[in-house]
Amino acid sequence: MAEEKKLFKVTIDNITIDVEPGTSILNAARQIGGDVTPPAMCYYSKLKDSGGKCRTCLVEVAAGSTADPRPMPKLVASCRTNVMDGMVVKNITSDRVTDARNGVVEFLLINHPLDCPICDQAGECHLQDLSYEHGKGASRYEFKRRTFDKHELGPYIQLHMTRCILCYRCVYTADQVSNERRHGILSRGDHAEIATYIEKSLDNDFIGNVIDVCPVGALTDKTFRFKNRVWFTKPVDAHCKCDKCSGEVQLWMRGDEVLRVTARKDEWGEVKDTTKGEPGWICNTCRFERKKISDWVIEGPTQVNRHSVISQGHYVGVKKPHETIAKVMGGRDPKLLMNIKDVSEVNQVELSELKGPATSESFKQLKKGN
């Protein structure tokens, strides 16, 4: 008989769970789900060595373990700190964490261009989510924002360095997923930038995945550029027979038009595993060249269960993460300061009822119809 593996007990925001030894605090919190999960801007479970950099996932360790119950003096990066048996962690129940996280969000925003209105990532941007939850109404930064010269990365991938938060995910992706890395980080400090040094285009079969891992709009899909706002498009799961990748993708459609192809993502915004259980990275051909509906077998609407502004829209089968917040905060809900439905027309209507292309006109009509 196989020996039973000892599990570690860890308590996060008063919720206790058993996890495998070697699990990070962040992944333990993801197993609980909902609001006790710290936000992660740089960690990506499918990329080795990722994490530790952005500092949004900082948590307080109130007790190190049963064996050594001393608290840790500093906040720790939950993505890179493993749980110990009997560890007690505070995330949203810690004022220190809230304070530090507000600080990190402010730091990430001081030099950000805040050009969401013209950014293709808007609606599915992790920085946008984070600012809704932790940002202030006004900036305390009154200096000129940092900008970068534009670099071309070839025919498919658009780089907006000014939006980059230097999470290094695209660097790890190029190293670990594609067969050649041609870009990296140049310079240091607040002048560090993603670049190819000598202008080169990024083109190998899997490099398009850097777009999916980028938490912000620094790397976007040129074939989708300015075509539509993501919340006007309908995500559907589809597949094709592809000799390079699994062919399991998500199409972002408007009427019968395929506007964009991406990998399928899970509720943390990470690429999902395929039906065969491998990481669902997709190839450039699927992503950039199969833009006809006849290229694909459509499986049905994507279950949007992502923790994102986009999930505030009315999609088919929205799976909301279960809310733990009331449970641990005694009924207090410190999350969204603003209900997006109060200010956005888009969210007043059922997207799934739209036939054909979605335009602002059709929204107005639908609203009148209501």
Place this chain on the structure above:
Amino acid sequence: MGRKLLLEKAHVEGIRHYDVYRREGGYRSVEKVLKTMSPEAVVEEVKKSGLRGRGGAGFPTGMKWSFLAKPEGVPRYLVVNADESEPGTFKDRYLMEFIPHLLIEGMICASYALGSNTSYIYIRGEYWWVKEILEVAVQEARNAGFLGKNILGSGFDCDIFVQPGAGAYICGEETALIESLEGKRGNPRIKPPFPAVKGLWGCPTVVNNVESIAAVVPIVNDGGEEYAKLGTGKSTGTKLISACGNINKPGVYEIEMNISVEEFIYSDEYCGGIANGKKLKACIPGGSSVPILPANLLLKTAKGESRMMTYESLSDGGFATGTMMGSGGFIVMDEDQCVVKHTYTLARFYRHESCGQCSPCREGTGWMEKILLKIDQGKGSMSDIDLLWDIQRKIEGNTICPLGDAAAWPVAAAIRHFRDEFEWHVTNPSEAVVRNYGLANYAKPLEVATPA
């Protein structure tokens, strides 16, 4: 006059070369270690000596050595940190330039103690001429049989390589140093794992400061207990201090850690007093990262005791009223120096040197620099001072490596002790651009609360 253990012979004619160094008693410690001691016994002597790391953190060296993991069949490495880029610190350069064999001798003993057959000196790129001096010294030691295979017939092999950096302060942080040594971008690693477990090329590694390793020589020669007799309490032995700023005799001094700060600044043996007959206003006693203190708190602790040149006394009172020994870069400021401008200069340095990996340091250092410049130019407001405080508070403790803290502390200390001066810049903008705030009451003796 205090005992000198490191620099005593530094000015003997020709000591830079092997023959003179050997004639003056050099490499005795290597003979002693290889012929009469086990590696564990060397570690034991260093533990007994109470030697604390001279690179800044003051971590006990013997203890650090005993933490080194020793898995079967995996090489171990000793790396000497000669990156010395902390503003105000120039003691390692002095040692390496004048008496390079002392470092090499110490490295051989330490390598033997740690089981490192290949040891490295990672030297700051700007010290290119010192690198050349070290390379000559390494070659001389090799020719004399103190490096290479089977040293002195003991069966111990050891070689030393000198690797220059490319001019980045961050490469002095031990894990960034290791990355750089491996030929990668000098980004600090996320810990754990610590270098003692996974360091250079993924193998157990000890990183020590130049001075820490040089101190192994007198420790081996005289024994750990003898070494521990020098100094005070847990600050054993001698310490190199690089003194600079508004003093009569800037330079590198080897002090026994039993003198007062006042003696160090004013005695003719050391700094020789404040230059041009001016008065002492403030001092950063341990390199740019440690908190600045006004004259009154520098010379006397909050308890009214004389502050001594020891790890404990300098940090007496914590950050509220104390500072740190740090790396021994002793920066003295007279009454004509402007603390706001000075803090701005440091902030600019840290902004420039941040590696940019983590958000609080990458973004926060630049923000602090801009606000400090604004205040210095007489364009600041009172709320800027509070904002500055809030920014440093949100950087400190929330970053990957201590550079974030090192950038936050000088700003915090300047506001803590010199808030008047910051406010004066805000309320007297036109004056602030043409003259300095001056000494004010920063040298006025503080009232000591009598214990109830």
